[in-house]
Amino acid sequence: MVNEIAGRVPVELSVPLPSFAAEAPPSWRPLLETARLLDRAGVDRLLVSDHVVFGENLEEYGRPEVGGRRGGVQPTGPDGHWLEPLTTLSVIAGTTSRVRLGTNILIAALRRPVVLAKTAATLDVLSGGRLDLGVGVGWQREEYEAAGLRFEERGELLDRSLEICRTFWRDRRAAYRSADVEFEGVHMMPKPLQPGGVPIWVSGTVNRRVVRRLARFGSGWIPWGDAADDVVTGIARMRDALADAGGDPEGLRVAGTLPIARRDDRTVDLAPTMDAVPDLVAAGVTDFRARLPLSADPAEAEEAAGALVTAFRKATGRTPPGT
Template sequence: MTRRPEISLYLRTFSDEDIDSRAMLETAQAMDAVGVDRVVVSDHLVLGENLEAYANPAIGGTAGGRQPTGPDGNWLEPLVFLTAVAATTTRIRLGTAILLAALRRPAVLAKQLATMDVLSGGRVDLGVGVGWQREEYEAVGLRFEDRGRLLDHTLEVCQALWTQRRARYSSPELSFDGIHQMPKPVQPGGIPIWVSGTVNKRVARRLSTFGTRWIPWGPAITHLDEAVAAMKQAIADVGGDPSHLEVQGTAVLEKQHDGSLDIEASLAPVPKLLAAGATDIRFAGSPPGDPAQLAQLVDGFRKIASDPV
């Protein structure tokens, strides 16, 4: 059975100016009402002053990229914000893209996410990545150089606590036995995990271990057709099964001169992204608060997604 392509919208929960949290929640409610599949938000616990590092692919940034705020930008904590969204919506899925999961203590993060899943009726998606900013790891007492292993460790603990009634876990970082954490997530097998990264063996192994849901990063975003084929091969090379790989495709909400949403221009990349293997089209940019414009976007997307590619 072919999986129905989904439409997700990023909600900007950050700003160099004061944040209008009420407007953000109202926009999320409008997304919910018109049938957007998923709202996703990003994450920074702290910001250092070396923001140029965002453009350095060698440490996890993206070439030519620019950090969207200065060091004193306001960033809402994503899990707290999405809990508020869960309380004021009924069907839209709640995603992070991405959460710097390794910066949180694993057992606490597992409890927070399980609670969100219960409160939302099983609507949580966890998108994770290692990030690019050394200062965030230093601020919580962790080594930036260990960020990949720290992420894997965090996800290992979460999955143990989500799926085992009497949890046991052992690693160089942490060991426990006979640990009970309830309630479990509503979703069978725990909360779905989306892994961000470029095409490489470490990311392929993470996908094969924690669920084949991929958020492409770097060159993979703009060369998605080649990247999907390469990632499927990389997953197979590490012993995983790439046959059900879910893939984020990235598009942008384009605006007209009067500031309204340009539906046609926004949807123009969608056929190519779907043909490349994307299963979830995530639109970056500021979503309109006007429910009518949101409804037109969703209806246009559904029409494209229902046509043979």
């Protein structure tokens, strides 16, 4: 079975939620309704995106040299409405029961590390240990400037944030020292419910800094740029680099896109959609991220989501939901 190929790493299905809009929606209630129906349908993880503010140079998103994606286009203009992800996941946590809750990605360095550690631990506790933090450096200089941070130092800032979060999640009596942050004998409770703290998924291309970050902090990798465009080659390169850096390539969890085949009426064609799964699992994808075209009718949407989950679990050798 396909799940045997993945070894000790589970194969999961994640769905991004529309937590942003080009114009102000009449209500955000459909977001919460979608989260509930995907929870009932058996989806493994829900994902939300992050932008705190926007500058007016959105063409920078298409520049890989600053952290963007070649040819990338932002889905909204600078006045697009983007919900803060940890706040959004807190509300979703209270309206769902089992689905995992993740960020894809959180620009973690924009938050003060001690507050991020507390916020994430609180959300993990209140959700029953369901939080995953996908983190990255982002691409937009203006967000760092608005936070009073240097864009050129974004990698170091992210590493420091993750170090401090891990320290507070792990140690009863926390101490830390760096060039700009120093504390000793500091206590933070509650700790996250999940052993070792909230799992961290590191986003980025295959480069020295991302490899080192993944080896130090990462439970999973979210490929970006060329590595996401050719995920099979990207995984092979990352595994080799991770082994050289002292990480665990065999236990690496990797996010990848589940290509959705559609019929003429734009509904999901399940058979050709699932055809792509075995080869991607064999290559090392463990978290399939699917942008589902859901009907505005809740019953139809839940039925379609449930059918996708059932087909996915059959394709990966997992027990169908409800059995």
